[in-house]
Amino acid sequence: MQPLTDQLLHCTLPDLPLPAALHPRWLAEGVLELRPEHARRAVVVSAGIHGNETAPVELLLALVAAIGAGTLCPATDLLLVFGNLPAMRANRRYLHHDMNRLFGGRHRTAPRSHEATRAAELEAVTAAFFEHTTAPAGERWHLDMHTAIRGSLYPQFALVPFHAHAYSPAFFDLLAAAELDAVVQHTQVGGTFSHFVSEQFQAQSVTLELGKARPFGQNDLPQFAPTGRAIRALITGAPLPERQKPPVHHFTVAESIIKTSEQFTLNLPNEAENFTCLPPGYEIAAQPDRRWVVSDTARHILFPNAGVATGLRAGMLLAPGAPRLSLSE
Ligand SMILES: [Zn+2]
Structure with missing residues (x-):
């Protein structure tokens, strides 16, 4: 150390x-x-x-x-x-x-x-x-x-x-x-x-x-x-270093998946990476009173975690693009 x-x-x-x-x-x-x-x-x-x-x-x-x-x-x-x-x-x-x-x-x-x-x-x-x-x-x-x-x-x-x-x-x-x-x-x-x-x-x-x-x-x-x-x-206060990579990708959170039941399931393999793009219509998560289906516009999953305590967020679905709020206000 x-x-x-x-x-x-x-x-x-x-x-x-x-x-x-x-x-x-x-x-x-x-x-x-x-x-x-x-x-x-x-x-x-x-x-x-x-x-x-x-x-x-x-x-x-x-x-x-x-x-x-x-x-x-x-x-x-x-x-x-x-x-x-x-x-x-x-x-x-x-x-x-x-x-x-x-x-x-x-x-x-x-x-x-x-x-x-x-x-x-x-x-x-x-x-x-x-x-x-x-x-x-x-x-x-x-x-x-x-x-x-x-x-x-x-x-x-x-x-x-x-x-x-x-x-x-x-x-x-x-x-x-x-x-x-x-x-x-x-x-x-x-x-x-x-x-x-x-x-x-x-x-x-x-x-x-x-x-x-x-x-x-x-x-x-x-x-x-x-x-x-x-x-x-x-x-x-020095000048910022020059970026070497391609331009930054922007995303906006479209939906938070909140787990409210112990029977909550997440339909993703454990090795699925953050930002994985899912097909529209795919059932990403379910619990007895509701199911979450991937829409046409918000297809990228972030922080999927079925193991969170009930009441907490088990993942987010992201849409590509920046909201006007953050860039032009
Ligand atoms: Zn951390």
Whole structure:
């Protein structure tokens, strides 16, 4: 295991020397704030909201190391968040509850758990961070980095939370520069960290799915390098790296498949990848009181999972194309 990962997991990361000019402060365990002079942008970068999604944690640690070594000089207010440390230590997605369903105050009505307490803490430190920034409203950014359970036809993609305020062309330029293969626009509110930051602080916030979840030390880190370079450009104000891949594919969530019965079945092989295109008329899921049939327009399946608890989402059907909301508002 890398020494810095070890320091993170043993809570000794705050011993790492950081440039005094950045006014570094640990606002909570695993939450580092940096405030350079004259910052004109405020950026939150988070990883490890799911504890077994380790590659983004290593990417974030590399940023901390570069800042500590003086080779990366942020010109923006910066909040770096290592989400679920106990789950990271256990190499588990979560200990008691999926933390990325508890934001937006849902932690208050959820059963008591480590994740509910931590979600409340992360909401509070994020609020404090944005409250004290001098960056204008259009320059509030949040990248919440994850990796996925399944393989994916588009290996790296972004999930843009439902939002009523404008996301700028510069935001989509960043996603393109990070070499993401696809962008998915949500059309309903959710309990994710990115939805909370977007709605509460009018930030341009996004969930990034950057590959498959693997334990610490087993990640193919070069796969994550383009995202790292784009984040470095965002926080230093340098020009974005030039995209090398074909243009980004855009999708919009057309239907969420909500499991409400224990007899719910999903008609997909386990190895089916995210974004698999299904034939119109195909019965994708069923339970005694209803069935879900693939329409002509929304044929791509995302995050299929029959094993979720009842009341939760067991998959989404996507239509190709971006909604006007996210691009032209
Ligand atoms: Zn995740």
